[in-house]
Amino acid sequence: MTRLALALAAALAASPVFAADAPVALRCGKLFDARSGKVLGPHTVLVRDGKIEGVVAGTAAEAAAGRETVDLGGHTCTPGWTDLHVHLGSQSGPQSYSEGFRLDEVDFAFRSVGYAKKTLLAGFTSVRDLGGEIAPHLRDAINQGLVDGPRIWAAGKSIATTGGHADPTNGWNDMLSHLIGPPGPTEGVINSVDDARQAVRQRYKDGSDVIKITATGGVLSYAKSGDAPQFTVDEVKAVVETAKDYGYKVAAHAHGEEGMRRAVLGGVTSIEHGTYMSDEVMRLMKQHGTWYVPTIYAGRFVADKAKIDGYFPEVVRPKAQRIGALIQDTAARAYQHGVKIAFGTDMGVGPHGDNAREFVYMVEAGIPAAAALQAATIRAAEVLGVDDQGVIEAGKRADVVAVPGDPVADIARVLEVAFVMKDGRIYKRP
Structure with missing residues (x-):
């Protein structure tokens, strides 16, 4: 469809x-x-x-x-410019949580076409779409010249653990859960090393270009914790090793310190968000050559919207208030510590086409303007592993x-x- x-x-x-x-x-x-x-x-x-x-x-x-x-x-x-963290299949709003039950894939696909064009016209000729089943198909349509949009590296479905940030059944009632059954590796939900390998292979079968894991809880998922670790080191290693078989790099959504530590030790290419990044984690990232993609825009956006009654469900609102406000400060510390920084917004959380505002927030955090521009150009190409852009x-x-x-x-x-x-x-x- x-x-x-x-x-x-x-x-x-x-x-x-x-x-x-x-x-x-x-x-x-x-x-x-x-x-x-x-x-x-x-x-x-x-x-x-x-x-x-x-x-x-x-x-x-x-x-x-x-x-x-x-x-x-x-x-x-x-x-x-390259935005290393977008979600072209969606855009958050007060109705986002109910739309997942009311709308079909076709509806989200139509929306994604407009989002892609806005992104391109904002100056972003490449993006890494980190989670969304529509993205591989949108990528193909753009490559075929059917629609206008940026060059896409698509993760497809993010890989999570049961109840984790990308578990698609979070918040479902008992009737729906019993009707559908527990999601497994095919749906991107793992609970073992073998599951981890199967989930990566499924992403290969689905046509992904990159692998994304949700190494900790998240802000907008319908779950209480926004920072608890959700993968073991062995599970991360299994994802990374299997991804290498297919030439994939692995991006790790992570807010909490322990989840970041496990992701870095497991060999991921990049840490996304990194809210509670400690000095120890920064040292490990420098040691392992791990990239940091701060997504300051998303942090500021959710912290602002959390002030509005009804914009987020009540289980989400405290996380948005607490976590979102911290990311800009983390980016400032990471730059000062010499962590490798690349550009990403988590757009789809905020309105597509506003991606360039991340540059402004990076400079506000103390990152020189030239370094911010490099983060979205030559550094982003390094993260993607390409040398032709x-x-x-x-x-x-x-x-x-x-x-x-x-x-x-x-x-x-x-x-x-x-x-x-x-x-x-x-x-x-x-």
């Missing part, structure tokens, strides 16, 4: 774009060099067949001859975003995206 919904939505959502094989010259007033973190002067970016053909200092009139020229003077060009260099994907002024001098400029190119196609221009 999801595939059908996406095919139908394509007729409504697809928009005309400029052909990816047309040679283009982008005349940038400034250029952000993601490797050095420096803003350079005027450069011309030459694009052909979806790739960056060359990068030339100045206006490069001769090199640009015979190409469609896009004047981005007065703008800074950066590599396309994240920088504006010859031979790389032609993913380019332009904002007015200089975002390193004024990070709020990221909220004014004027130009978006993905794989050489122009989706937005001044």
Whole structure:
């Protein structure tokens, strides 16, 4: 049904774009060099067949001859941004918990098409969708050119333990629970090392690109604890080792200290959220090379919405108030301790298309603007394990975003995206 919904939505959502094989010259007033973190002067970016053909200092009139020229003077060009933590199949609101019972996959699929386009037009040419059965199908529809959206690394169904953050039956009454039966590895719920292996293999069968585990409780799940550890070290290791067989990296949702410690020792690639991250956990992350994706936006969003009566169920509200408000401070400490930080928002918790506000929150936490931009470009590519994006260099994907002024001098400029190119196609221009 999801595939059908996406095919139908394509007729409504697809928009005309400029052909990816047309040679283009982008005349940038400034250029952000993601490797050095420096803003350079005027450069011309030459694009052909979806790739960056060359990068030339100045206006490069001769090199640009015979190409469609896009004047981005007065703008800074950066590599396309990557959000490493989104959920394109949903968006939270007061009705979110009941909609899971009232709506069909088709309804969520239609919504995801709009969310994907908003994300792309906000400057995010790639995302890692960490949990949602719609995402692999949406990825395929975007790759086929049926709908507009970012390049997607899709986790599919998150892997949880019984009663854990991604147990799909949390909050169900006895009648429903008895009718459906307890979820198992096929549904992404494990309780042993063997279950863990089976769950990863099922994600492979389902077409996932990355594995996500919920190593601790979570804020928005219908359960009391937001930070209790929910996997053993052996279970995490089983997930990671099996994931390696398929070339997958593993992202771990984790708020509590002990759950993070187990996830790091188990070999995960990244810790997501990391609210109660201790100095000891930071030391372990540096030792093991584990990345941190803070998702400050989500923390601030849920803390704010928890003040509104009825926005969250009462079992969720205290967690949102307590945990959400802490993430920005954790990100500040992690940066000061030298933990490797990459960009992610947990968008879907907040409204899609507002992803760039995370840059502003990162800078408020004391992370330099250049480092924040690197987190969403070259560092994000490192987390994904790819080397064909994240920088504006010859031979790389032609993913380019332009904002007015200089975002390193004024990070709020990221909220004014004027130009978006993905794989050489122009989706937005001044």
